[in-house]
Amino acid sequence: MSDTSTPKLDFIREIIADDLATGKHATTITRFPPEPNGYLHIGHAKSICLNFGIALENAGVGAKCHLRFDDTNPEKEETEYVESIKADVKWLGFDWGSDLYFASDYFAFFHDCAVHLIKEGKAYVETQSAEEMRASRGNLTTPGTPSPGRSRGVEENLDLFARMKAGEFKEGECVLRAKIDLASSNMNLRDPVLYRIMHSEHHNTGDAWCIYPMYDFAHPLEDALEHITHSLCTLEFENHRPLYDWFIENCPVPSKPRQIEFARLNLSYTIMSKRKLLELVQGGHVGGWNDPLLPTISGMRRRGYPPEAVVHFCKRVGITKFNGTTDVALLEFDIRDFLNHAAPRRMAVLDPVKVVLENWSAEPHATVEVPNHPQNPDMGDRHIPISNEVWIEREDFMEVPEKKFFRLGPDRYVRLKGANIIRCIGYEKDAEGKITLIRAELLPGTIGVDTPEGVVCKAAIHWVDVATGVDAEVRIYDRLFTEEDPDAAEGGFLSVINPDSLKTVTARIEPALAEVEPGFSCQFDRLGYFIADAIDHAPGTKPVFNRTVALKDSWVKKGGR
RNA sequence: AGCCUCAUAGUGUAAUGGUAACACCCCGGAUUCUGAUUCCGUUAUUCUAGGUUCGAAUCCUAGUGAGGCUACCA
Numbered sequence A: 001m002s003d004t005s006t007p008k009l010d011f012i013r014e015i016i017a018d019d020l021a022t023g024k025h026a027t028t029i030t031r032f033p034p035e036p037n038g039y040l041h042i043g044h045a046k047s048i049c050l051n052f053g054i055a056l057e058n059a060g061v062g063a064k065c066h067l068r069f070d071d072t073n074p075e076k077e078e079t080e081y082v083e084s085i086k087a088d089v090k091w092l093g094f095d096w097g098s099d100l101y102f103a104s105d106y107f108a109f110f111h112d113c114a115v116h117l118i119k120e121g122k123a124y125v126e127t128q129s130a131e132e133m134r135a136s137r138g139n140l141t142t143p144g145t146p147s148p149g150r151s152r153g154v155e156e157n158l159d160l161f162a163r164m165k166a167g168e169f170k171e172g173e174c175v176l177r178a179k180i181d182l183a184s185s186n187m188n189l190r191d192p193v194l195y196r197i198m199h200s201e202h203h204n205t206g207d208a209w210c211i212y213p214m215y216d217f218a219h220p221l222e223d224a225l226e227h228i229t230h231s232l233c234t235l236e237f238e239n240h241r242p243l244y245d246w247f248i249e250n251c252p253v254p255s256k257p258r259q260i261e262f263a264r265l266n267l268s269y270t271i272m273s274k275r276k277l278l279e280l281v282q283g284g285h286v287g288g289w290n291d292p293l294l295p296t297i298s299g300m301r302r303r304g305y306p307p308e309a310v311v312h313f314c315k316r317v318g319i320t321k322f323n324g325t326t327d328v329a330l331l332e333f334d335i336r337d338f339l340n341h342a343a344p345r346r347m348a349v350l351d352p353v354k355v356v357l358e359n360w361s362a363e364p365h366a367t368v369e370v371p372n373h374p375q376n377p378d379m380g381d382r383h384i385p386i387s388n389e390v391w392i393e394r395e396d397f398m399e400v401p402e403k404k405f406f407r408l409g410p411d412r413y414v415r416l417k418g419a420n421i422i423r424c425i426g427y428e429k430d431a432e433g434k435i436t437l438i439r440a441e442l443l444p445g446t447i448g449v450d451t452p453e454g455v456v457c458k459a460a461i462h463w464v465d466v467a468t469g470v471d472a473e474v475r476i477y478d479r480l481f482t483e484e485d486p487d488a489a490e491g492g493f494l495s496v497i498n499p500d501s502l503k504t505v506t507a508r509i510e511p512a513l514a515e516v517e518p519g520f521s522c523q524f525d526r527l528g529y530f531i532a533d534a535i536d537h538a539p540g541t542k543p544v545f546n547r548t549v550a551l552k553d554s555w556v557k558k559g560g561r
Numbered sequence B: 001a002g003c004c005u006c007a008u009a010g011u012g013u014a015a016u017g018g019u020a021a022c023a024c025c026c027c028g029g030a031u032u033c034u035g036a037u038u039c040c041g042u043u044a045u046u047c048u049a050g051g052u053u054c055g056a057a058u059c060c061u062a063g064u065g066a067g068g069c070u071a072c073c074a
Helices: A011-021 A042-057 A079-091 A103-119 A130-136 A154-165 A215-225 A235-250 A274-282 A297-303 A307-317 A328-342 A511-515
Strands: A029-032 A064-069 A100-102 A123-126 A175-178 A193-197 A211-213 A230-234 A258-262 A352-357 A367-371 A381-385 A389-393 A413-416 A421-429 A435-442 A463-465 A470-476 A503-509 A521-523 A531-533 A544-547
Touching: A011 A042, A011 A230, A011 A258, A029 A042, A029 A230, A042 A064, A042 A079, A042 A230, A042 A297, A042 A307, A064 A079, A064 A103, A079 A297, A100 A103, A103 A123, A103 A154, A103 A175, A103 A193, A103 A211, A103 A215, A123 A154, A154 A193, A211 A215, A215 A230, A215 A235, A230 A235, A235 A258, A297 A307, A307 A328, A328 A521, A381 A511, A470 A511, A503 A511
Parallel strands: A029 A064, A064 A100, A230 A258, A352 A435, A470 A544
Antiparallel strands: A123 A175, A175 A193, A193 A211, A352 A389, A367 A381, A389 A463, A413 A421, A421 A435, A470 A503, A521 A531, A531 A544
16 A cells, blocks of 8 residues: 555554554554543543544554443442443544443453462552551652561462452452562552452442452453553553553463553643533533533534534644643634534524614515525525514624724615615614614615625625514533633632623524524624534424634633733 | 653644654735635744764753652542
8 A cells, every 4th residue: 555645643653553564463453441430521532533543544454443441440430421422432433333341341350360460479468558558658769668468478368359359348458469569669560459349339240349450450451351452541651551561461361452652632721620520510510511611522512513623623633742732722723614614604693783674665575595605505595584674783883983894884884694785874872872773774686786886885794584583592602611711710620610601692593593403503603603503402492502612802812822 | 859751833743864844823915795714925943051973853961841650540
């Protein structure tokens, strides 16, 4: 396969290509191994795209990517999370085929490996408390000291471990430790815990077990068992690699996977900590894990983000070991870019002012025909009703127009998008000076034709017919959950939520919008991108729209640049 | 403090000892029935100091800065 335009390979893909070229591996098997203790977020999307992407790219040699739930801690894991994770991976467009696994299905194997280590004199039962262990482990500069249990004989360890498994001990009474090196400069090697006692119900294995393996012990064994060739994880596991390799070397495993670390995704102004997201959900600060406010995959889905755009973004940020922070502007670009091509256009008015067309009878008509997409005629046209009264956006009218303002003002012209050019011939204000009504006249014969000679009309604005326009709830989202908001008060992350940002406004929308299907995205903002997604509404009821991508200027500048 | 890892425009990522580049962002201009899109253009980059070499972003040493590690979480 000669490819003149060889795509640039990141360092991981290079390693994999090498292993294939040198014959070290005949194929490549990766895995995405989430713990089902929460919903996936944009950071996980990067890992999903990496692992499943590599499998896809090497499909020619039978490469695969497993979906494996790393469920070794029954206290934090739930079936709800398993289902949401599957749905999110699918939504991103990836398929694990028949390769769906649970670490909990390997509990017997982990146990056998533990017994093997004990027999080899490489593991022992520890009866010190967690506090005592912490103390005897030493610290960054001083080596640890052996506990009495470290010199226990094999038979006694075997017996104690069997009794641990049989449920004879309470939680915390004892653990199984590997006997490695108490003086290692790598703390992970100072006799790490292999098994702890937990008398709790497991979402998959129920009460079959009361001892559960630790991540460091279980993960390499899971990988080896599944013949994973390249086990890709994030940078914080770098110091765990020697331990990973130690288990591979010292346990009876069927293959030798290699762990490779890459930098996790950090996005500016975005909270990506599972712990904090959990706190937001459990504290009732958001409507759930799939609240469009959150950077979860399900939240992005409800925002109307196209999955292809998210995947494209993940590819574009690349894979390195550099621990940086990606500007959300990169994500937003991909979202806008995909939506721009795919989203049909609709009109909506959020902050309405009524315009009365005084000479309505000059050109009587009931509907106008408007294209669904400005550049793509294949998307067709729609007919929308119009009468002598329409709503327009308050900010599309200026009593005293500033320079470079091209829309409506006294005695000025503007086009009602898809319909006539109108001229403002008067307006009314209330006591506070707020515009309450605009009087205008339409220019007959200006539908679908260029601006007539002698008329200055440089803009086309959104409008909605007063008689037939439909009301809909429009939720407006800014990027609320930020840890870097300069205006945020000090303290917990909750202080950075801007309570004013979650607004619900009643917008006037064109009737065509009231009939859209759930999941429909469209653009209806004149100024920037303003994508609506009809979410979760039953047929026949009014859709709820959420604004998904902030206007170019409105938010980012506030972030201080 | 010890060990491990990382460092290229504002941001992310290329360049694999041979002319430092791409995308985003920003700014300016043209077009536009969305102040969108599209098109054109501008600014700006190898952390520091030594060394190896004809030649260093790349290799070596030291320094600086950032991240990780002292869980019976993953």
